[in-house]
Amino acid sequence: MTxxxxxxxxPSANRVYAQAxxxxxxxxxxxxLGAHRGTVPVVRERVVGGMDALEVRTDDDxxxxxxATGRLLGSLSSTLGVLDVVEEPTTSPAVSAAxxxxxxDLPGILxxxxxxxxxxxxxxxxxxxxxxxxxxxxxxxxxxREGLFDGSLSLLDPLCxxxxxxxxxxxxxxxxxxxxxxxxxxEEYRAFLGTWLRDHRLRHTLDSTRLTVxxxxxxxxxxxxxxxxxxxxxxxxxxxVTVLGCDTVRLGELLPDASVDALVADLPxxxxxxxxxxxxWQRSPLEVLRAAVPGWRRLLRDGxxxxxxxxxxxLDHEQASAVLAGSGLQVLSPDGAFRHRVDRSIDRDVLLAVxxxxxxxEQLAALAADQENxxx
Numbered sequence: 001m002t003x004x005x006x007x008x009x010x011p012s013a014n015r016v017y018a019q020a021x022x023x024x025x026x027x028x029x030x031x032x033l034g035a036h037r038g039t040v041p042v043v044r045e046r047v048v049g050g051m052d053a054l055e056v057r058t059d060d061d062x063x064x065x066x067x068a069t070g071r072l073l074g075s076l077s078s079t080l081g082v083l084d085v086v087e088e089p090t091t092s093p094a095v096s097a098a099x100x101x102x103x104x105d106l107p108g109i110l111x112x113x114x115x116x117x118x119x120x121x122x123x124x125x126x127x128x129x130x131x132x133x134x135x136x137x138x139x140x141x142x143x144x145r146e147g148l149f150d151g152s153l154s155l156l157d158p159l160c161x162x163x164x165x166x167x168x169x170x171x172x173x174x175x176x177x178x179x180x181x182x183x184x185x186x187e188e189y190r191a192f193l194g195t196w197l198r199d200h201r202l203r204h205t206l207d208s209t210r211l212t213v214x215x216x217x218x219x220x221x222x223x224x225x226x227x228x229x230x231x232x233x234x235x236x237x238x239x240x241v242t243v244l245g246c247d248t249v250r251l252g253e254l255l256p257d258a259s260v261d262a263l264v265a266d267l268p269x270x271x272x273x274x275x276x277x278x279x280x281w282q283r284s285p286l287e288v289l290r291a292a293v294p295g296w297r298r299l300l301r302d303g304x305x306x307x308x309x310x311x312x313x314x315l316d317h318e319q320a321s322a323v324l325a326g327s328g329l330q331v332l333s334p335d336g337a338f339r340h341r342v343d344r345s346i347d348r349d350v351l352l353a354v355x356x357x358x359x360x361x362e363q364l365a366a367l368a369a370d371q372e373n374x375x376x
């Protein structure tokens with residue numbers, strides 16, 4: 001029996017992003033549903049009652065499978081709500097009954113209010129919906145993907161800026177790790193998160209200490225623990241955020257090997273952002289990638305997933321794929337699979353990659369081939 005569901009799309013506050021939201025939602029659904037389910041259901045864009053939505057057709061014939069698909073639909077970055085299409089029987093064979101739309105109750109996957117993501121504003125901040133998309137994609141590629149829903153997924157943003165990815169991860173119930181070389185960004189994130197935690201009356205500790213390796217001081221280490229009550233906090237429970245104030249190329253010296261399930265990064269665009277590589281500020285995203293990827297690879301479990309946002313004007317698909325391949329990472333997503341315009345100087349895309357020895361690399365590569373076939 002075919003199950004038809006509609007994931008109604010939330011409006012985007014960013015006008016430019018909104019123009020590409022439909023295509024991005026379709027691509028996200030392809031990878032998230034395909035990776036979690038093992039097969040890609042039929043997904044298409046549809047307008048229902050003036051609302052943009054994704055129509056998803058599956059062959060779920062059991063309640064657990066239907067519930068699992070509903071949870072995935074509800075987790076997509078642009079989903080406002082999920083409606084099931086229900087065919088109502090009619091007593092007259094001459095009358096065809098119009099289908100009804102039944103709202104689906106979904107398990108809550110977000111643990112904190114939306115203002116954790118939306119309050120902090122600054123030039124160059126990554127769109128919140130796009131950040132959620134990156135996390136969903138990287139998690140879906142991981143063999144530990146279910147950790148996105150139970151809080152156990154280990155997530156790293158090696159270029160975390162002022163914490164957009166970290167805040168989304170906190171809302172998902174995760175305990176993320178970030179790295180940022182700009183001390184001002186770390187201080188602003190520390191001040192924001194501390195204020196937010198106090199305003200929301202969450203029990204927490206917030207500590208900044210020196211970050212050193214072999215006697216060399218790299219910067220600061222920010223450690224935050226938050227919990228709903230004193231007892232959980234005292235027992236070391238709740239959530240944790242770690243921000244390492246260092247060059248991303250030094251992460252391999254600071255974190256355990258094979259400890260990361262999902263890596264998410266919005267790479268420097270070579271327009272307004274720089275990153276330190278080889279001891280000097282570099283504005284070339286390609287050089288940043290070359291310097292950082294070997295260390296990133298050591299941190300990844302063999303079953304990990306990566307989602308990297310890139311500016312096609314300064315780093316093309318072929319170049320990036322070659323750099324990643326040189327460190328044992330295989331790019332899965334086709335060139336332009338998530339392409340969308342941010343502004344005149346930023347033509348953004350997403351690279352999806354996994355370690356070459358990922359246990360499910362062949363199945364994930366099939367998703368890429370299927371995506372190319374559907375869009376060609």
